[in-house]
Amino acid sequence: MSTTAETAPGSEEPTDSGGTRPGRLIHTEATTEIPVHLLFRDEPGPVPVPLRPTVVARRQGTGEQPRPPRRESAGPAVRAAEADPDLGERPARVLPGAAGVLAGTCGLAGCVLTSWWAGVLPRLATHALRLPTYAGAGLGPAQWAAYAGAGALGLAGFGGLVRGRTGRAWVLGLFGRYRGTVRRTGLLWINPLLRRRRVEVRLRHWRGEPLPAADPNGLPLRVVVLVVWRVRDTARAVHAVDDHETYLRACVEAALARVPVAVPDGGGGGGKGGGGGGGVEQTADTLTRLVVRDAAPVGVEVFSVRPVRVEYAPEVAPAVRRRRLAALEARQRAALIGSVVDSVEEAVTRLTARGLLGPDDYERKLLVRDLTVAFCEGRPETAL
Numbered sequence: 367m368s369t370t371a372e373t374a375p376g377s378e379e380p381t382d383s384g385g386t387r388p389g390r391l392i393h394t395e396a397t398t399e400i401p402v403h404l405l406f407r408d409e410p411g412p413v414p415v416p417l418r419p420t421v422v423a424r425r426q427g428t429g430e431q432p433r434p435p436r437r438e439s440a441g442p443a444v445r446a447a448e449a450d451p452d453l454g455e456r457p458a459r460v461l462p463g464a465a466g467v468l469a470g471t472c473g474l475a476g477c478v479l480t481s482w483w484a485g486v487l488p489r490l491a492t493h494a495l496r497l498p499t500y501a502g503a504g505l506g507p508a509q510w511a512a513y514a515g516a517g518a519l520g521l522a523g524f525g526g527l528v529r530g531r532t533g534r535a536w537v538l539g540l541f542g543r544y545r546g547t548v549r550r551t552g553l554l555w556i557n558p559l560l561r562r563r564r565v566e567v568r569l570r571h572w573r574g575e576p577l578p579a580a581d582p583n584g585l586p587l588r589v590v591v592l593v594v595w596r597v598r599d600t601a602r603a604v605h606a607v608d609d610h611e612t613y614l615r616a617c618v619e620a621a622l623a624r625v626p627v628a629v630p631d632g633g634g635g636g637g638k639g640g641g642g643g644g645g646v647e648q649t650a651d652t653l654t655r656l657v658v659r660d661a662a663p664v665g666v667e668v669f670s671v672r673p674v675r676v677e678y679a680p681e682v683a684p685a686v687r688r689r690r691l692a693a694l695e696a697r698q699r700a701a702l703i704g705s706v707v708d709s710v711e712e713a714v715t716r717l718t719a720r721g722l723l724g725p726d727d728y729e730r731k732l733l734v735r736d737l738t739v740a741f742c743e744g745r746p747e748t749a750l
Contacts, residue, residue, distance in 0.1 A: 453544065453601055453602060453605060453606065454599065454601055454602070455547050455599045455600050455601040455602070455665070456546050456547065456601070457546055457547065457548070457549070458536075458538045458545055458546025458547055458548050458556075459546065460548055460550065460554045460555060460556050461554070461555040462552075462553070462554065462555065463527055463552065463553025463554050463555055464553075465523075465555050466523045466524065466526050466527045466553075466554075466555030467523065467524075467527070467553075468523070469519055469520075469522060469523030469555075470519075470520050470521075470522075470523030470524035470527075471523070472516075472519055472520075472523070473516045473517060473518070473519035473520025473521070473522075473523055473524075474516075474520050475516075476512065476515065476516025476519065476520070477513060477516045477517060477520065478491075478495070479516075480509055480512040480513050480516060482495075482497050482500060482502075483500070483502070483503060483509060483512070484502050484503060484504060484505050484506075484509040485500065485502010485503065485504065486502065486505070521558070522558055523555075525558040526555045526556050526557060526558040527553065527554070527555055528548075528553075528554050528555075528556055528562070529552070529553055529554070530548060530549075530550045530551040530552055530553075530554050531551060532551055533566065533567060533568035534564055534565070534566060534567065534568075535547050535548060535549045535564070535565050535567050535597075535600050536548040536556065536562050536563070536564060536565075537562070537563045537564075537565055537600050537601065537604045538556065538557075538560040538561065538562060539560065539561045539563070540559065540560050540561065544601050544605055545560055547600045547601060549567070563604055565597055565600045565603060565604060566597065567596060567597050567598075567600065568596060569594065569595075569596045569669075570594075570595060570596055571592060571593065571594050571595075572592070572593040572595065572611070572614070572615075573590065573591070573592050573593075573674065574590070574591070574615065574618075575590070576588035576589060576590050576675075576677075577589050577590070577591065577618065577619055577622055578619075578622070578623075578679075579622040579623070579625075579626075579627045579676075580626055580627070581626055581627060581628070581629055581678075582626040582628065582645075585678060585679075585682050585686065586678070586679035586681070586682060587627055587629070587676055587677065587678055587679060588676075588677050588678070588679055589622060589627055589673050589675070589676050590673070590674050590675040590676075591618060591622070591653070591671055591672065591673050591674065592670075592671075592672050592673075592674045593614065593618060593657070593668065593670070593671050594668070594669040594670045595614060595661070595666055595667060595668045595669060596666075596667055596669075597610065597665060597666060597667075598665055598666065598667040599664075599665025600665065601665065602663070602664050602665030603664055603665040603666060606663065606664045606665065607664050610664050610665070610666055613661070613664055613666075614657075614661055614666055614668075617656075617657045617660040617661050618653075618657055618671060620656075620660065621652075621653045621656040621657050621660070621671065622653070624656065625649060625652050625653055625656065626649075627649050627673060627676055628645030628646050628648070628649050629676050629678075630645075630646050630676065646673065649673065650670065650671065650672045650673065653671040653672075653673075654668065654669075654670050654671045654672075657671045702742075706738055706741045706742055707738075709737075709741050710734055710737045710738055710741065713737055714730065714733065714734060714737070717733075
């Protein structure tokens with residue numbers, strides 16, 4: 367007579383061998399079904415069951431829908447590369463300059479020999495080249511074909527010679543298609559049919575004319591910035607925009623329009639964004655970060671964007687100058703009063719300690735007044 371033992375979820379169930387079998391541990395997940403006869407075999411050891419990895423679609427009973435995998439947001443350069451994967455710098459196929467020189471020399475020699483064959487080579491040149499005397503067969507189709515072949519070889523050999531320099535690269539193209547970049551130095555041979563555009567890849571700096579900006583208080587400024595940059599991807603710098611230098615300037619102007627520029631010597635104006643070294647450094651870091659992000663898709667690497675001269679616009683400069691003079695005068699007066707008070711206090715304290723001044727308050731007040739007037743009249747150069 368068999369009995370059926372009911373167990374609660376998560377508890378242990380009895381088995382025929384007298385042991386206990388762990389109950390189900392997962393009740394809310396969708397798992398792969400396992401045949402029952404594999405779970406109740408009489409072997410003493412565990413039976414390996416090959417299971418396929420399952421994907422939990424959703425939690426049963428909770429109404430939770432499957433969540434798509436999260437993807438990191440790509441930057442502008444990554445998005446530009448995904449939009450046009452073929453537009454990226456890659457090395458072009460070039461030959462050493464010796465190959466071009468050899469081809470050009472062979473073409474020139476072919477023209478000379480064809481002229482001797484046709485009988486149009488001057489006798490002086492024939493004797494100089496130590497060629498045998500030959501009457502010549504005249505200029506026929508064969509001679510003209512030889513001229514064409516030798517001339518094409520000579521033009522291709524000498525016309526493809528270029529000199530590669532350090533800090534400069536050649537961007538090659540054929541019928542509007544990018545064919546590669548040459549960064550090698552020395553004498554090289556490049557296919558003369560390819561269009562060559564020279565690009566500076568050295569570290570460069572750009573300091574333009576004053577650009578419009580605003581300080582933390584919203585007052586208009588004229589800012590001169592120093593941009594340190596270089597071309598990192600020549601293919602994008604040439605083909606992604608019409609002029610990468612003009613694009614870089616536009617990026618700097620856009621960054622200045624979004625970032626308030628701290629005035630180095632404007633800390634006493636009473637504004638909420640007082641100047642100083644910290645504000646200038648923070649402004650430079652913010653400008654650099656914005657310009658780096660905007661210039662990366664066109665292959666331009668920006669190292670720093672730093673304001674080197676900041677001045678107020680002509681329409682607000684007189685008012686700001688008067689406000690600064692008033693603030694400077696107030697600070698100097700406060701410093702003068704503080705200095706006089708400290709001097710009077712020290713004098714009264716020393717006189718009292720030596721017994722030269724009595725405890726009478728009236729005498730103390732008269733002495734303080736006289737000392738204050740004397741100290742103020744003794745510093746005419748600092749009084750305003």
